[in-house]
Amino acid sequence: MTLVDLLRVAGGARLSGDVTVVGAKNSALKLMAAALLAPGRTVLTNVPKITDIAIMAEVVRRLGCEVTLTSEDDISRATVEIDVPEVPRHEADYDLVRQLRASICVLGPLLARCGSVRVAHPGGDAIGSRGLDMHVAGLRRMGAEITSEHGFVIATAEKLHGATIWLDFPSVGATENLLMAAVLADGVTEIDNAAREPEIVDICDMLTAMGANIFGAGTSQIVVDGVDALRPVAHRTVGDRIVAGTWAFAAAMTRGDVHVHGVPAAHLEIALDKLVTSGASVAASEDGFRVRIDRRPSAVDIVTLPYPGFPTDLLPMAVGLAAVSEGNSLITENIFDGRFMFIQELTRLAAEIRTDGHHAVVRGRERLSGAPVTATDIRAGAGLVVAGLCADGTTDVGHVHHIDRGYPDFAADLVSLGADVRRIQAPDEPVFTM
Numbered sequence: 507m508t509l510v511d512l513l514r515v516a517g518g519a520r521l522s523g524d525v526t527v528v529g530a531k532n533s534a535l536k537l538m539a540a541a542l543l544a545p546g547r548t549v550l551t552n553v554p555k556i557t558d559i560a561i562m563a564e565v566v567r568r569l570g571c572e573v574t575l576t577s578e579d580d581i582s583r584a585t586v587e588i589d590v591p592e593v594p595r596h597e598a599d600y601d602l603v604r605q606l607r608a609s610i611c612v613l614g615p616l617l618a619r620c621g622s623v624r625v626a627h628p629g630g631d632a633i634g635s636r637g638l639d640m641h642v643a644g645l646r647r648m649g650a651e652i653t654s655e656h657g658f659v660i661a662t663a664e665k666l667h668g669a670t671i672w673l674d675f676p677s678v679g680a681t682e683n684l685l686m687a688a689v690l691a692d693g694v695t696e697i698d699n700a701a702r703e704p705e706i707v708d709i710c711d712m713l714t715a716m717g718a719n720i721f722g723a724g725t726s727q728i729v730v731d732g733v734d735a736l737r738p739v740a741h742r743t744v745g746d747r748i749v750a751g752t753w754a755f756a757a758a759m760t761r762g763d764v765h766v767h768g769v770p771a772a773h774l775e776i777a778l779d780k781l782v783t784s785g786a787s788v789a790a791s792e793d794g795f796r797v798r799i800d801r802r803p804s805a806v807d808i809v810t811l812p813y814p815g816f817p818t819d820l821l822p823m824a825v826g827l828a829a830v831s832e833g834n835s836l837i838t839e840n841i842f843d844g845r846f847m848f849i850q851e852l853t854r855l856a857a858e859i860r861t862d863g864h865h866a867v868v869r870g871r872e873r874l875s876g877a878p879v880t881a882t883d884i885r886a887g888a889g890l891v892v893a894g895l896c897a898d899g900t901t902d903v904g905h906v907h908h909i910d911r912g913y914p915d916f917a918a919d920l921v922s923l924g925a926d927v928r929r930i931q932a933p934d935e936p937v938f939t940m
Contacts, residue, residue, distance in 0.1 A: 508934040513909070513917055515894030515901040516926035517876050521762035523923045527750045527769050527794075528554045528583040529743030531912050533705040535562050535608040536682050537712055537743060541588040542569065542615040543686060544716055546738035550586045551578065553743055557911045559586070561606045568602070569612065570595045582914035590738070594619065600626035600657055610679065613641065613661065614687035617650060622662040627654075640680035644671045648684075648691055668693030668732060676701045676726065676812045682709060688730035689718040697728045703813040704773050708744040715739045745769035748819045748885070749913060750794070751777050755823035756892045756923075757797040758786045759830055764797055764923060771795040776816045780806050780824075784831060805833030805870055810840050821845050822852075822889025828868035829857035830896045837866040848886030851879040855890075855897050876901040884912035891916070895925055902932070 529552035539562075541548035553559060555577070563573045563586065572589040596616045603609045603626040616623040627638075638659065642652050645661060647669040652661045668691055673680055681701040686709075688695035700706070702724055710723035716739050719731035750769035757764035758781050771778055771790040778788045778795065784803040789796045805828060810818040818841035828835035829852065839845045846866060849859050856875035860867045876899030881887025887909040894901030903909075906929070909916055920927045 509931040510904065510934045511906050512930050512932050513891055513903040513906050514928045514930050515876075515891055515903060517874075517894060517897040517899055517901065519760055519895040519925040521757055521760045521764050521895070521920070521923040521925060524765045524767060525753050525919050525923060526580065526767045527745050527753070528552055528580065528914060530554075530705055530708070530746035530748070531556060531558055532608070532678070532746075532748070533708045534559060534586075534743045535606075536611050536705065536709050537741060538562050538566055538586065538588060539611040539615055540686055540709055540712055540716075541738065542566070542571070542590055542594055542612060543619060543690065543713075544736040544738045545590050545592045548588045548590065548738040549740040550588070551740070551742045552745075553584045553586045554746065555582055555584050555914045557907065558606055558608065559584070561602055562609060565598055565602050565606070565609045565612065568595065568599065569616070596620040596622055597624040598626060603628050610638065610641070611682055611686070613659065614645070614683035614685070617645065617661050617663060618666055618687045618690040621664060624658045624660050626658055640673050640675070640677050641683045644673070644680060644684040644697075645687060647671050648687060648695065666691035668695040670696045671698065673697065673699040675699070678703055678706065681706055681728070685709065685713070685720070685728065685730065688732060689713055689720070689736065690734075691730075691732040693732060695730045695732065697730070698726065700726055700728045701812065702726060704744055704747060712739065712741040715741060745773075747773040748817060750774060751817065751820045752823055752888050752892070752913075754778060754781060754795070754797045755820065755827055756895070758784060758799050758803050759827050759892055760895050761799050761801065762923070765791065765794065766797070767794040769794055776814060777820055780808055780816065784827065802872070803827060803831045805831040805835040807836045809838040812841070818842055818845060819885050822848055822886045823892065825849065825852060825859065825866060825868060826889045826893045826896075828870060829859070829874060829893065830872075831870035833870055835868045835870070837868060839864045839866075848882045848889065851882065851886070851890055852893060854879050855893055855901065857893070873898050875899065878902045878904065881905040881908040884908050888913055888916065891920070891927065
């Protein structure tokens with residue numbers, strides 16, 4: 507019988523202590539794609555040691571690059587060295603792309619460098635439909651011809667040119683792809699209604715160090731004046747605000763006291779304000795912030811919105827907080843239509859939740875009840891583990907490979923904060939035959 511990894515969570519923990527957050531997954535993956543824009547060796551530091559980075563490294567290797575991952579002092583972070591050839595290959599195969607939606611971000615840089623690219627339609631987390639319409643429309647405005655054949659997006663352009671592009675929604679992926687294409691295009695490209703996340707600023711900082719001319723990073727209008735060539739650089743990845751936010755909500759849910767290092771409080775302003783409203787004390791520090799609460803949190807209403815609004819990736823933690831808060835909460839998801847898939851699992855822990863479209867009404871309970879549950883995506887998995895800390899008895903969280911894609915050494919960090927969490931192997935569900 508096949509054995510699978512589980513996280514076995516003992517309920518009743520109060521998290522307390524210090525935790526250090528490494529580089530952002532959602533930035534590091536795109537920085538690896540940006541390295542394709544310049545021949546030579548690019549060095550990325552503070553990269554999280556997670557499954558998604560290993561997959562992206564293989565994507566880049568198959569494009570003709572040499573990739574080396576070396577552990578840094580903290581075992582949860584690595585240095586990634588990428589040696590890019592003068593002429594990289596320009597096809598990203600389905601077997602890898604289906605595992606990692608972020609690999610679609612090679613589309614823009616390869617089109618700009620090579621004049622043609624074939625990228626398989628992406629996969630990734632099951633959190634709802636995320637089309638490529640804005641990526642395609644923007645690249646077409648820059649002069650690309652794009653078709654879809656046999657499961658591949660195929661784009662060609664003898665030379666991209668500047669254009670004015672309006673995004674119907676401030677999509678992070680579309681902003682990144684168009685940005686990386688624009689830095690080597692002829693003329694000026696203006697991206698309006700652009701995404702404003704710190705990860706966008708991070709990639710703009712790296713591209714600027716490579717020799718790109720970019721203006722307006724962190725605002726809704728990014729202007730790029732294309733250059734003829736870029737050079738490789740060394741760059742440190744920005745800290746992961748979603749992991750930091752997970753620890754912040756975990757502290758509030760367990761009535762704990764956690765000092766988070768590696769991410770500025772300003773990157774989580776709305777989320778931390780919600781914790782203050784719930785009754786927590788939040789204090790910024792030189793390299794992070796501290797969250798403390800000594801009583802049961804109060805219910806708060808939360809609405810996910812593009813940055814600087816409340817992050818959709820923290821929605822599982824928001825629902826988990828509501829599930830153990832005093833009173834009723836209304837949680838509204840505006841970004842991904844499948845983000846509520848995990849709620850069925852959370853109700854197995856006796857959470858009282860009723861959904862209606864993109865709204866969830868949560869009636870808080872003093873304690874949840876431990877039960878076996880299954881992670882449906884990266885953030886849902888982390889949220890279920892934290893919910894298990896607030897439950898009577900034991901909670902087994904299955905499909906922890908999802909958690910491994912976004913959280914390096916998650917169980918070890920929880921243990922360091924006082925939780926009883928163990929990674930174990932257990933038999934997979936039996937298959938019955940007749």
